[in-house]
Amino acid sequence: MAVPTVESPRSGRVSPGYSRTRSSRGNFEMGAWLFMRLSGVVLVVMIFVHLWTSLVAGDGISQVDFGFVAGKWASPIWQAWDLVLLWLAMLHGTNGVRTIINDYAEKNSTRMWLKGVLYTATVVIILLGTLVIFTFDPCPVIDGVAHVASYCPTA
Amino acid sequence: MSTPTIEKEPASKVELPAGVGGGEIPSFDITLKVRRYNPEVSDEAHWDEWQLTMYGTDRVLDALHKVKWEHDGSVSFRRSCAHGVCGSDAMRINGRNRLACKTLLKDLDTSKPILVEPIKGLPVEKDLIVDMEPFFQSYREIMPFLITKGHEPTRERLQSAEDRERYDDTTKCILCAACTSSCPVFWTDGQYFGPAAIVNAHRFIFDSRDDAGDMRLEILNDKEGVWRCRTTFNCSEACPRGIQVTKAISEVKQAILTRKI
Numbered sequence: 001m002a003v004p005t006v007e008s009p010r011s012g013r014v015s016p017g018y019s020r021t022r023s024s025r026g027n028f029e030m031g032a033w034l035f036m037r038l039s040g041v042v043l044v045v046m047i048f049v050h051l052w053t054s055l056v057a058g059d060g061i062s063q064v065d066f067g068f069v070a071g072k073w074a075s076p077i078w079q080a081w082d083l084v085l086l087w088l089a090m091l092h093g094t095n096g097v098r099t100i101i102n103d104y105a106e107k108n109s110t111r112m113w114l115k116g117v118l119y120t121a122t123v124v125i126i127l128l129g130t131l132v133i134f135t136f137d138p139c140p141v142i143d144g145v146a147h148v149a150s151y152c153p154t155a
Numbered sequence: 156m157s158t159p160t161i162e163k164e165p166a167s168k169v170e171l172p173a174g175v176g177g178g179e180i181p182s183f184d185i186t187l188k189v190r191r192y193n194p195e196v197s198d199e200a201h202w203d204e205w206q207l208t209m210y211g212t213d214r215v216l217d218a219l220h221k222v223k224w225e226h227d228g229s230v231s232f233r234r235s236c237a238h239g240v241c242g243s244d245a246m247r248i249n250g251r252n253r254l255a256c257k258t259l260l261k262d263l264d265t266s267k268p269i270l271v272e273p274i275k276g277l278p279v280e281k282d283l284i285v286d287m288e289p290f291f292q293s294y295r296e297i298m299p300f301l302i303t304k305g306h307e308p309t310r311e312r313l314q315s316a317e318d319r320e321r322y323d324d325t326t327k328c329i330l331c332a333a334c335t336s337s338c339p340v341f342w343t344d345g346q347y348f349g350p351a352a353i354v355n356a357h358r359f360i361f362d363s364r365d366d367a368g369d370m371r372l373e374i375l376n377d378k379e380g381v382w383r384c385r386t387t388f389n390c391s392e393a394c395p396r397g398i399q400v401t402k403a404i405s406e407v408k409q410a411i412l413t414r415k416i
Contacts, residue, residue: 015278018289018345020379027415029382034412103343103385 032095039092046085070138079133086129094122181211185260186268187218189230192279200279203227204268209260215248215271216255219283232283239395242331246283247272252333252393274336276345290332293348297356297374302367318363325358325403327396334390334400346379350390350400353381357403360410372411381408 055061072078105111192200205222223230235241237256244255249270277285335349360368375381390400
């Protein structure tokens with residue numbers, strides 16, 4: 001007569017929800033972690049310079065208008081500054097929200113959808129922002145009508 | 156010359172007259188609320204409550220014993236040594252992960268009910284008993300044993316006091332799961348390796364006699380590895396052995412980084 005074997009109570013039986021299905025080696029998460037720290041340090045400096053030049057220096061908050069932005073972007077230094085600021089802030093923020101989604105979304109499908117929305121928004125905003133920084137025209141001519149501000153060269 | 160010895164009863168055998176010696180242990184009344192769950196009866200968990208008279212030297216575990224032995228024998232919990240060494244009785248006491256055998260009742264707010272729940276993030280099997288297998292699965296994955304290269308030495312493997320000191324803190328782990336089940340990242344989906352596995356990897360990664368540090372670092376460089384740590388310090392706060400868990404995790408992060416760059 002075969003002796004029924006009693007299985008040991010738990011040999012390797014892990015509730016399916018807990019087993020890591022695929023191990024993703026590669027350094028993406030490490031890179032993301034490092035990027036958060038480095039970009040964070042750079043952003044603190046850049047954001048405060050940005051705030052100071054816009055809101056404190058000169059006439060302060062009352063100076064900020066279409067013309068002020070136009071004047072700033074006439075200089076390639078500020079163009080580069082704002083470009084770096086835009087990209088770093090967007091990527092830093094996106095990565096932050098990505099980790100929040102990873103931490104709080106419980107289902108993989110929810111995660112995928114939320115991240116899809118996030119990445120789409122990020123790409124659109126980064127591309128639009130970059131486009132505006134480089135193609136910004138302070139004195140546009142629309143339908144033959146020149147929208148001339150006081151600082152535009154009069155034709 | 157020898158000193159004369161006087162035959163004396165050992166102190167433990169001397170009867171003390173009333174009023175001499177240790178004072179009366181203060182007693183107080185508590186309300187113990189235990190989160191009960193029995194899948195054979197109901198899928199819903201509920202709270203049971205008992206009024207108990209306990210003493211100043213009593214721990215939460217003593218209160219649970221009193222309930223089990225005198226009031227309701229069906230209350231289920233794990234405990235083995237009952238003295239903070241085996242790590243069996245980690246539970247959520249008043250919302251914090253503690254060992255029931257190391258938490259004195261007098262240190263808790265006895266004017267309110269004392270809430271006892273199973274640790275979070277692991278499947279509850281009955282009352283305060285959870286399925287620890289996912290926890291041990293992560294523990295096994297980091298290879299918690301000495302791995303060496305080369306020939307077996309004929310003598311013991313010697314180590315300097317400084318080298319031993321390097322990982323001293325992480326040798327204290329008793330695998331009670333208080334840290335891992337206090338981690339909000341682990342609560343989400345249980346995929347994160349968890350503080351306990353990283354602490355035990357740290358114990359070998361920084362051991363000068365071990366040669367598999369790189370392998371362990373590679374394992375913890377996973378998507379669910381050390382980078383999911385958000386340094387919330389819940390684990391350090393929960394550890395009944397006082398291990399600086401978050402510090403150990405950052406040291407592993409740093410080791411991975413310096414190895415890669």
